[in-house]
Amino acid sequence: MSLRFDVDAVVLDIEGTTSATGFVVDVLYPYSRSRFGAVLSERSTDPDVVRAVSQVRDLLGEPDADAVRVEKALHEWLDEDVKATPLKTLQGLIWSEGFARGDLVSHFYDDVLPVLRRWHGDGVRLYVYSSGSVAAQRAWFTSSPDGDLLPLVSGLYDTENAGPKQEPDSYRRIAGSTGVEADRLLFLSDRPGELDAARAAGWHAVGIRRPGEPYYEQGVGDHAQAGTFDEITISTSGSIT
CATH class of the missing domain: 3.40.50.1000 (HAD superfamily/HAD-like)
Structure with a gap:
């Protein structure tokens, strides 16, 4: 019909x-999980990363949260499938790099x-x-x-x-x-x-x-x-x- x-x-x-949701969960999520720490340290002055980190701190209610705490929160939100904007921002940056390198195909x-x-x-x-x-x-x-x-x-x-x-x-x-x-x-x-x-x-x-x-x-x-x-x-x- x-x-x-x-x-x-x-x-x-x-x-x-x-x-397929399975592609996102089984391929993209692990890819981003393995690179959160690197993007937080290597791109710490990138405006998108700075904004995302600030948003993570706001959501946590912890204005002084360091990179280790921010990364831990990102992992927790990923585990719980929380649609948090800063998580999605950082995933987007990581995935963009992965697609550009040819590591990923949608x-x-x-x-x-x-x-x-x-x-x-x-x-x-x-x-x-x-x-x-x-x-x-x-x-x-x-x-x-x-x-x-x-x-x-x-x-x-x-x-x-x-x-x-x-x-x-x-x-x-x-x-x-x-x-x-x-x-x-x-x-x-x-x-x-x-x-x-x-x-x-x-x-x-x-x-x-x-x-x-x-x-x-x-x-x-x-x-x-x-x-x-x-x-x-x-x-x-x-x-x-």
């Missing part, structure tokens, strides 16, 4: 939606890239909204198995430039930034709380349910759902046939 939408733009979650489900290319070719604007940092998203789309996909994407949003993914105001900010009316935006995600927030902001929302993903058994509540991107048809013409 095909789901049909008349919209101008599609906003994509990554983990569990375009790409993952996309087989159905995703052909559909994204078709939508883009049809004039649908594509955006990304992920808990991973903008830097990580950029590296992810630049270093795909099919080469650089960044030209397909009109904009990247994370918890720092948009806000938390389960708050409707974050989706309102994205709509304002893109200039696309809320009812002309479609959000794809595997997480029901995110879908709820997008719908509360006036967006269309579809839950992507892939066997083996963490939210598969939970389902997507009362949202429309699809198992693959092939099941979604987009029109920007004002009429769907």
